[in-house]
Amino acid sequence: MKTKQQRFKNDFLRTIATVFKAARWFGIPSQGGMTAMCASLIILLMLFALEVTAIWKLARAFGSVIARLSGAIFYGNALFSQILTWKFITSWQDLSNHWTRAERTLADPLLQDDTIRKKMIYTTSVVSACAFLEHVLSMMAATGFDCPPEEYFERYILTSHGFLLNSYEYRLFLGVPIFLLSKFATIMWNFQDLIIILVSMGLTSKYRTLNWRTYCIIKTVKHNKYNQSIKFEGKSFSQVQTWRRLRQAYVQQAALVRRVGDKLGALILLSNFNNLYFICLQLFLGINNEQGPPINRIYYMLSLSWLISRACGVVLAAADIRIHSQSVLPLLQTMCHGIFNVEVDRLKTQLKFDWVTLQGMGLFSLDRTLLLKVVAAIIKYELILIQFDN
Template sequence: MKSMHQCPKDEFLCTIAVIFNAARWLGVPKRGGNTAMCLSVVILFMLLGLEFTAIWKLIRAFGGWAVVKGSTTARLSGAIFYGNALFSHLLSWKFISSWEDLSLHWTKIEIAEVIRLPQDVQIKKRMTIVTCFVATCALLEHVLSMMAATGLNCPPAEYFQQYILSSHGFLIHKWEYNLWIAVPIFFLSKVATILWNFQDLMIILISMGLTSRYHRLNSCVKRVIKSEKRKGKQGKFGTEKYAEVQTWRRLREAYVRQAELVRRVDGNLGALILLSNLNNLYFICLQLFLGINNEQGPPINRIYYFLSLSWLIFRACSVVLVAADIHTHSRSALPLLHACPCNVYNVEISRLKTQLTYDFVAIKGMGLFALDRKLLLEVAAVILKYELVLIQFDK
C-alpha cells in the first residue's frame, strides 16, 4: 500500500478547496474563520427575515387584506426566489462543512488504489474555465436584469429607488420606501443571485471530479486489456495467470470503492440537487410564461428576457448533463469487457461485468430522481404541461 507521501497531489481536491475558501467572502458559508462565520450568520438571519416578510405579504395578497400589483404568478416568484436563497445557504453550509470528511475519504481511496491510475492533468484547467464562465455569465445576466428593471432613461439620482421598487414590488411599495430598508434588500438580492448560481456550480464541479475518477478507472481497464491482448499469443504459466486474475480483482475493488464514494457524496449533496432542479424548473416555466404574456416591451427588456432564459436553460441543462456523466462513465468499461478475447477472460472479469451492469451508480435528488440523460426529456415534458397550467391559472 502506498504511503501518504507517495500519493500524488489530487488536483481536483486542491482546486475545489480553493474555490470553497474563496466563496466564503461572497456570502457562501464556510466552516472556520470568525469573520466569515459571522458574515454567514448575519446573512442567514437577514434572508430569514426577508423570506418571512415576503410570505406574510403574499398571504395578505391572497387573503385580500392588501392591494398588490401584478399577477398571481409574479407574487409567488419573489418568495420562491428568496426561499431558494435561504435553503441554498443552509444546504451549502451543511455540504461544505461535511466536505472535510468527504475529501479525507476521497484521499484515502486514492492512496488505497494498488492499481496505478493515470492522472487527470487537465481537471484543474477545466474546473477553472467552468468557474470563470459561470461567474461571467451570471454577472452579465444580473447586470442586464438591473438595466431592464429601471430602463435606460432612468435619472442616476433616482436609479436606486427605481430599481428597488421595480424589482421588489412584491415586498415594498413606494410609500414604504426607505434607504435603511432598501440597502439591505439590495445587498440580499445580490447574495441570493450568487447562491443560486453557486449551488449549480458546486453540483457541476463535484460531478466533474467524480466523472474524472471514473474516466481514470476506465482508462486503466483499457490499458490492461490492451496489454493482455498483446501478451495473449504467448504461453502463460500458472503464476502469470494468477497475477492477471489479481490485477482484475484489484480493478473490480477499485470500482466498488468508486461507487461507494459516489453514494457517500450523494448522501451529502442530494438535498442541494433537489433544490437546484426544482428551482431551475420553476423559473424556466416562469420566464416562458412571462415571455408569452408580455410580447411587447422596450428593447432592453426583450434582450434581457432572451439572454436570461437562455442562460437559465443552459445552466439547468449543464447541471443535469454533467451529473449524468457519472452514470454514463460508470458503465463505459462494459464494451471493453465484452470485447475481451477468450484467452484473457477470467472469473474476475465476469464479476466486474456483472457489477457494472447491475449496480446503478448516479447522484440523485434525495432518492426521488437520478440525474441521467433521459431526465432532460422528462423535464421538457413537465415544463410543457406546467406552462399550460400557468396560462390557465393566471387568467
C-alpha cells in the same frame, strides 16, 4: 524534480478547496474564522427575516400573486441554499478523505487527469461571467435608461422588489440591505449549481482514469493471454490479483459516488426544483409579455437562455458519471474472450447491474433521460397556464 503524475495528483481536491474557500465572501464560512462565521450568521438571519416578510406579503396579496410567489421562492431558495451549501462544505473534509482512499485502492497509482484543473477553472469562469452579465442586464431592465441617477437606487428596489415594498413604504435603510441581500441570493443560486457541476466533473474524471487503466490492463492481458501473470508498469502480477484490485477500485468508486450523493442530494433537489420553476416562469412571462422596451426583450432572451443552459449543465455533468461508470463494459465484453477468470466475470456483472448516479434525495436520478422528462413537464405546464390565462 516532481514527476508529471505527482504534479497533477489531487488537482481536483486542491481546486475545489479553493472554490470552497472563496465562498466565505458570500455567506459560507468554510474558512475565515469568527469574522466569516458572524458575517454568515448575519446574512442568514437577514435572509430569514426577508423570507418571512415575503411569505406574509404573499398571504395578504391582492395584486400580482405570481410576482409575490416568485419573490418568496427566490429568497427561500437563497435561505435553504446557504444552509445546505454550508452543511455540504462542512462535510467535505470527510468526503475528501474517502476520495483520497479510493485513489489508493490499486497498488500502482492511478493515472491522473491532468486536464481537470483547467476544466474546473474554465467552467467556474464561464458560470461567473454569464451570471454577472445576466444580473447586470436584469438591473438595466428594472430601471430603463431614462432613470435620473439620483432616483436609480429607489426605482431599482421598487421595481425588482415590488412584492416586498410599496412606494410609500420605501426607506433608504430598508433599500440598502434588500439590495445587498438580492446580490447574495443571486450568487447563492448560481453557486449551488456550480458546486454540483464541479463535483460531478471530479467524479467523472475519476471514472475516466479508472477506465483508462482498465483499457491498458486489457491491452496488456491480450498480449499475454496464454500466461498466468502479466507485467504492468514494470511489475509482475497474477491476472486474478490484477483484476481483483481493479474490481475493488470500481467498488470503492461507486461507494464514493453514493457517499457524495448522500451529502449533495438535498442541494440537487433544491437546485432542480428552483431551476424548473423559474424556467417555467420565464417562458410564461415571455408568452404573455411580447411587447416592451428592447432592453427588456434582450434581458428576457439572455436570462431564459442562461437558466436553461445552467439547468442542462447540472443534469449533463451529473449524467456523465452514469455514462462513464459503464463505458468500459462493452470493451470488457468484446475484448476479454478467452481471457476469463472469476474476477473478470464479477467486474462485468458489477458494472452491468450497479446503478451509479447522483440523486435528488432518492426522488430522481440525474441522467440524460431526466432532460426529456423535464421538457415534457414544462410543455404541459405552459399549455395549462396559457389555457387558464385565456
